[in-house]
Amino acid sequence: MTNLTGFIMPDLGPVMPEIVMTCLALLILLSELVIKRKETIAFFSIVSVAIVTYLLAGSTGTTFNGMFIADGYSLFFKLIFMLNVILTVLISVKYIVIEKVNFGEYYSLILFSTLGMMLMASAGDLITLYLGLELMALSTYVLAGFLRHDIKSNEAAMKYFLLGSFASAFLLYGISMIYGLTGTTDLHAISSYISQKGLSGNPVLTLSMIMFAVAFSFKIAAVPFHMWAPDVYEGAPTSVTAFMSVGPKAAGFAVLGRVFLTAFGAARIEWTGILIPIAILTMAVGNIAAISQTNIKRMLAYSSIAHAGYILLGIIAGTSEGMASVLNYLFIYAFMNIGAFAVVIMLRSEGFKGDNISDYEGLAKTHPLAAALMLVFMFSLTGIPPTAGFMGKFYLFMSAVSAGYTWLAVTAVIFSAISAYFYLRIVMYMYMKEPKTAVQLSASPGIALALAITVIAVLLIGVFPSKVISVARIAAGF
Amino acid sequence: MVPLNWYLMLSAVVFMIGVFGFLTRRNIIIMFMSIELMLNAVNISLVAFSHYLQDMRGQILVIFIITVAAAEAAIGLAIIIALFRNKDTVHVDEMNEMKG
Numbered sequence: 001m002t003n004l005t006g007f008i009m010p011d012l013g014p015v016m017p018e019i020v021m022t023c024l025a026l027l028i029l030l031s032e033l034v035i036k037r038k039e040t041i042a043f044f045s046i047v048s049v050a051i052v053t054y055l056l057a058g059s060t061g062t063t064f065n066g067m068f069i070a071d072g073y074s075l076f077f078k079l080i081f082m083l084n085v086i087l088t089v090l091i092s093v094k095y096i097v098i099e100k101v102n103f104g105e106y107y108s109l110i111l112f113s114t115l116g117m118m119l120m121a122s123a124g125d126l127i128t129l130y131l132g133l134e135l136m137a138l139s140t141y142v143l144a145g146f147l148r149h150d151i152k153s154n155e156a157a158m159k160y161f162l163l164g165s166f167a168s169a170f171l172l173y174g175i176s177m178i179y180g181l182t183g184t185t186d187l188h189a190i191s192s193y194i195s196q197k198g199l200s201g202n203p204v205l206t207l208s209m210i211m212f213a214v215a216f217s218f219k220i221a222a223v224p225f226h227m228w229a230p231d232v233y234e235g236a237p238t239s240v241t242a243f244m245s246v247g248p249k250a251a252g253f254a255v256l257g258r259v260f261l262t263a264f265g266a267a268r269i270e271w272t273g274i275l276i277p278i279a280i281l282t283m284a285v286g287n288i289a290a291i292s293q294t295n296i297k298r299m300l301a302y303s304s305i306a307h308a309g310y311i312l313l314g315i316i317a318g319t320s321e322g323m324a325s326v327l328n329y330l331f332i333y334a335f336m337n338i339g340a341f342a343v344v345i346m347l348r349s350e351g352f353k354g355d356n357i358s359d360y361e362g363l364a365k366t367h368p369l370a371a372a373l374m375l376v377f378m379f380s381l382t383g384i385p386p387t388a389g390f391m392g393k394f395y396l397f398m399s400a401v402s403a404g405y406t407w408l409a410v411t412a413v414i415f416s417a418i419s420a421y422f423y424l425r426i427v428m429y430m431y432m433k434e435p436k437t438a439v440q441l442s443a444s445p446g447i448a449l450a451l452a453i454t455v456i457a458v459l460l461i462g463v464f465p466s467k468v469i470s471v472a473r474i475a476a477g478f
Numbered sequence: 479m480v481p482l483n484w485y486l487m488l489s490a491v492v493f494m495i496g497v498f499g500f501l502t503r504r505n506i507i508i509m510f511m512s513i514e515l516m517l518n519a520v521n522i523s524l525v526a527f528s529h530y531l532q533d534m535r536g537q538i539l540v541i542f543i544i545t546v547a548a549a550e551a552a553i554g555l556a557i558i559i560a561l562f563r564n565k566d567t568v569h570v571d572e573m574n575e576m577k578g
Contacts, residue, residue, distance in 0.1 A: 126539075127535070127538065127539050127542060130539070130542070130543075130546075131542060131546070134546045134549075134550070138546075138549055138550065138553055141553055141557065142553060142556075142557075145557050145560060148560050149564065150564075151561075151564045151565055151575055152575045152576060154557065154560050154561040154564055154565070155561065155573045155575050155576065156576075157557045157560070157561075158506065158557050158558070158561055158570075158573060159573070161553065161554055161557055162500075162506070162509055162510070162513075162570075165510075165513045165550055165554070166500055166513060166516075169493075169496070169513055169516035169517055169520065172516075172517065172520040172543060173493060173516070173519070173520050173523075175520075175539070176489075176520050176523045176524045176527065176536075177523075179524065179527055179535065179536055179539075180486075180523065180527040180531075183531045183533060184533075184535065185535050185539065230576070231576045234576050235575070235576055298576075
């Protein structure tokens, strides 16, 4: 208090990508007023992301008294977020014209949401974590309700908003208990306080870990906090669904890994006890409920719930190898999931929804290339070699086995065998049925580019998996 | 001086009222108010801890929570209005466009 004049400017180097991202997102928000062609705004947002990605490489370190950490772990997550934005913008350009919501705010909201995710990945303090989480969530609520005149989209936004704020209230209660217990909100200070005082097993600590697990399970759509996912994924614009299924989920895993492995590292026995039932339930409900779906967006929602269950295995393993496989899987998941959604978006044309599974009947006869692409993504989501999805699951389950959770890995393999039924059903519909309705594909250069990137990445990582996993191993050594 | 326990009990009670309200009421506006109640319960406990620990972090977080809650209210009400324009209802039970 006495040293008011001695204000020391914090080192802005590590936080530079976020600062630039904020400025560019604001600029894009303003440019909507003068730029009439919205494609230009889409192009600008990709350029902004490229600039931020360039800046990411040179900015590492800890700043703001440890509240902001830019290390390999956060860098890897930020690369996933950047990838997510680029692919989402590419698949959105034509889609939002078809949906008649071609507004410039769309792109700036995506950038603000990504900024929130970047803050979450870098959070070294519970306050930064909360702010990043809310910035991400509030932008995503608006995006989910972006089809203002569509009742389904309104309903999706409403459900997402109500349950999202409910979950963040639990997060805050957890934070307040941890603050009362340890007297700090800094993740490393919490960790050292817990191990010094031998607090593992303390009921207040366990309760607050449950609160954190509730809030993060909501963000990654893990059972029993998954109820919002199918409705929101179905009602939201498909491009936003693609964005939501990768970005907020990856950000949720970023904070889950950081908080549970760093801050609660000393209380591992308790939180694995919380996360193991969540993981098993998530895999079970996700895979079994997906079987009976008739809407492809709902089916992909349950599939994304199931994938959250698989990824939790890497966190439960608790080793840096487990964390590396989580990073690796999320990276692969971004490609295969957005790829699948890109095909779903292509089927949407003027006056034709194209989100029923029956719309895929005989697609191989009318549009062989689109069907072949969908085939690759479905194989990858199932985890069939030589696609990337197989390698991702392989590393994930191996890390669980080497951490001594063989039975959990076996359970996951069984559930992933069940998942083959609903993924391959799409393939069966496309290749073995006769076309009923004439499906018009609404292809555009943007979607073509996104599909090319995703399909090449899925096949390339499937054949040469060592590059990504070795980078992930370096990143996970925090 | 009021002991810390009293504040914590008040906070827990208000939080539970919020949770109960959210789970039982079916009017969106009231559910929304219940969430605000939960956030304010957290604020009470944070300020109490902050005073008790003689540490500013808790109060800083409270300022942030109040700010975010304002933004959340703006977005929440905007979504409610968008919904109300398409469908004359603020009841969650009537939000049943999607099933399965």
